[in-house]
Amino acid sequence: MGEVTVNTEWLSDCSGCHVAIVDLHEKILSVLEAVRIQRCPVLTDIKDYPPATVGLVSGAIRNEHDRQAALEMRKACDLVIAWGSCAVFGGPAGAGNIHTPDEIAAAVYLENKTTVPAPPPSKMVSPLESQVSPLDSVVEVDLYLPGCPPHPAFVFEALIALVEGRQPEVNGRSVCAKCKRKMEKTGVETLRSHFEGVPDPERCFLSQGYTCLGSVTIDRCLAPCPGNGVPCTGCAGATMQILTEPNRDIRTEIADRMSRLTRIGRDEIVRSLERSAKSHYSYTMATQMIGNKPTFHIRKWIEEEQADFEAGGEA
Template sequence: MSAKATLSIEWLSGCSGCELAFADLHEDLPAVLKDEVELVRIPILMDTKDYVPADVGMITGSIRTEHDIEAAQRMRECCKIIVALGTCPVYGGPHGGSYAHTTEELLTEAYVRNPTTRTSNPPTDVPGLLEEDRTLDSEIEVDVYIPGCPPHPAYIIEGLRSLLQGREPRIGQHNVCFRCQRAMEKTEVDTIRRGYEPPSDHDPSDPNLCFLSQGRLCFGSVTLDRCLAPCPQVGAPCFSCSGPSIPVILEPQKDARTMVATTMAHLTKIPEDAIIREIEQQAKTHYAYAMASPIFRHKPTFRLREWIKATGGGK
């Protein structure tokens, strides 16, 4: 690759968080752009509609609409290397919740039952929804994956510089627990507490104690560290926004809910089957970021639709 490489960025169905993470490189961004990269396309910073040839193409967002398919194909045609940037193109992202519902159900909920919408007719002048949310590599060949919601700026700059130097970006093998400073300890806790429930005066949370030891569901042990674990540091359990850990990805028989339940049951007095049921009741929360990915859908233990039906809709 030449000393001055060209970079093109496109967003599909996403929230622009990954583009903002790119902009959050702050002083590192101008240095890279000045010395190594010519930015030829990025919708959040420049009004460019054309798809131009580029050495590296970064794509954010998932494949959710007919327009997303066309945009992804155009990027693949124009770019030598395609990078899936963020959890949405890598695993499908929160849009994967559509896996639990039909398109008709989604549109009815949004345009008919929605109390803030004045019309009962879904728009017809926008790109059509696909039947299911899909990952980027379901439509085009992807060369590099950088998950995260959004990816930490440090991983973005490391990935970009690796590509410019002709090597693959480093993907760590660690989970979020590796970065977390909370200690796993055995406790006498016998009741599950929802992760978003604030502690009561009679049951204060220990900022140095693992959430699982407190009876609070946390998916840090089954989530790939692409974030540097900021949530546990400020008192919020991990909801797996960076996608599954390496063992979950590589081993078909390993499922996130059973792995979390086994660990939590070992640390507390809560029965493992009770923890599994609790996770199934909140399946759309704990699997939200990756349920569109074949990594979960092809697992024999992943029965999301059954769980949602059994719990009257899921959460």
């Protein structure tokens, strides 16, 4: 096996995918002695783009700098991996697509209620584009690795497969496949927020009236959240069934499942998920695949929620 060189780049993102690679490096080097990390914003001070076998790109496209950096990576690297939910789907920043850049600047800087108001970023920073976009809207992507960040086991397997010239072993299973909690019918009658009560550690969250997105989320993490007492928020993005089948949708799938497991009405669950749509759809909101689904109503749901909030009551 010849020497494998790796470049990484981060676009608009939280840096979490790059911080996660610090663990990964040791694992790569222990098995693949030939891998050489060249450009990596958290590890090296190389700002140009040397030719490389593999390019890992995290982050979404949000401004001109992101576009140029993505193009440079594509030119320099034989294979480009969209690394993390931001690069694959647009990530949590995709929730910004329902606001204009001016609204975002006002909320974050000028009219921020929780900090001293600050002026927006200077002209030295490229302005926000009107929409967040996934990496493949700008360059061709060879492999998609969703996750927020992706579990090192999946990144590792993808790199080895590319180096060995084979297809990575990926699965289409949902997070539930790796969750040990039991789905069982209960007499639960009310929806519960994540911070209400103490969930039974053995029983599926849906059976207890808590929203858990595990059944509509692709497993790229081995289910750490439900295993540690926290419902899945869908950070790895939706399963292929949800993404590709026109009539399947996150809120209706969850509502169907939870209403069968409890005595909570399906419509009540759907409505509850719509009221918190910005959270439940945020990781994948910027993709065409989700954007063409019922999420085109998302602005209406959020405006209704905001109106209820300002009126000081519940819907």
